[in-house]
Amino acid sequence: MAILLPAFTRAARGGRESVGSADLLLECCRRMGGELLQLKYILMSDGPDSVARQPDSRVGHPLSVYEARAILREVARRGADYSLGPPPAVLPDWTAGAVRTLAEARSMSTDQGLSLVGGREVLTALLVGEGTTASALLTSSGVDRSELLSAVGRLASFQGKRPWAPAIDSLEMTGVLRMNLVFRLLQWPLNLVVRKAIGHSYGLVATLEDEAARQAGREGSADVRTEHVVLGAASIFHQLALSQIAEPEELRDCRPVLERYGLSYADLILRIVAGANAVLSQPGGEPLSVRARRPVASPDVAMAFELLGGMARQGSSYGEILESLFAMPQVRSAIAALTADQP
Known part of the structure; x- marks a missing residue:
């Protein structure tokens, strides 16, 4: 939620029609740049509007896809309920790439025996994903994905005070x-x-x-x-x-x-x-x-x-x-x- 909600809020306030994997990647950079200096290079790159969107052909685990869609709906609902001013008439969509990224993050957490999905898993899913705006943004930034993945793997898992409940x-x-x-x-x-x-x-x-x-x-x-x-x-x-x-x-x-x-x-x-x-x-x-x-x-x-x-x-x-x-x-x-x- 610490990554998803700010990403959605920024897109909504900016009048964007959708929130994609590149938005999630940039929010990870803002939240985790103090621990991973390589992320600062991505922030210096052009934003998601300048990256061509590519079709997503990945297939996720059905339970992970269901949970990803459910939590993203919750995030959008909370973002709309707590927005300043009159309620928006239309909310930004979540792209298929954003859904798949969160689904993969959940699958990674499950495979590791973790009950919660944290920033580490979301960032890992963004780094290994292909054919998304996040992947294109990573390539244009020039960061070494393998080096960054190794650094992410050394981070602790979920670090919040408690899960989304x-x-x-x-x-x-x-x-x-x-x-x-x-x-x-x-x-x-x-x-x-x-x-x-x-x-x-x-x-x-x-x-x-x-x-x-x-x-x-x-x-x-x-x-x-x-x-x-x-x-x-x-x-x-x-x-x-x-x-x-x-x-x-x-x-x-x-x-x-x-x-x-x-x-x-x-x-x-x-x-x-x-x-x-x-x-x-x-x-x-x-x-x-x-x-x-x-x-x-x-x-x-x-x-x-x-x-x-x-x-x-x-x-x-x-x-x-x-x-x-x-x-x-x-x-x-x-x-x-x-x-x-x-x-």
Whole structure:
């Protein structure tokens, strides 16, 4: 995210129609130039607008391509939501080269037994890729790729404070998880008032609603549907585990509910990828467009969250709320579709 979001923001502010692999390479140079002096020579080269774009014929692993497309949609959504001024009518596309680069970075991380993708893996994927604007920019800069690759290989893996896990931020903001002391003291009075007014489970319901919208965005959907709510419920636990954060007390009665319905986030994603394998395995691919408008809750989802909010106000636990959610006919249908074996 530390590389992807600034690259997208620069392109959007500059009125660019797309964000490509050369944009990612230049952002790596800005972020990592202090550790790798060779990157400064690339920054001195002409920017991505002067590099001829070339067709990308590479084929990535379907799961890596899926995850790359999902995270790039998230980046664009966050870039649009946090931009200054009126919301943009059109967002820049991600080129096929950018998608493939991120997919290759993820595959490299998986091959090395890493659960996270860091700047080292993104830069490595950019350096070994061929037929992209990043490759052309590297050639025009005159840097020695082999020497640079050796230097990159000596860098540490992911160096962020924690992985990209928006649900954790939401749980902290609503008081379910502890946050840094200063922010916690500032937020505590508000959380106390809200908890008394609408129940102790309000933070988890709010996080679930946010996470459902995020899952819809990751899928490129214009609407938040019941399957996105199911994915969101499973994803909260996935993000806690990925961040190596112990499950808060409010969630301890919920895991058995998810297990009873067979809702493991990683398994659900694998099933989605299997269903879209033919599309994800195609070489090259089209640019990835992202909707400028945020996903909007469908009538079924809006009604469901109204009922869940009422249960929170009446003092129901989050486990009880999940039980009621999964008992809804439309949600049961979504669970059946998500957990069905692919032909």
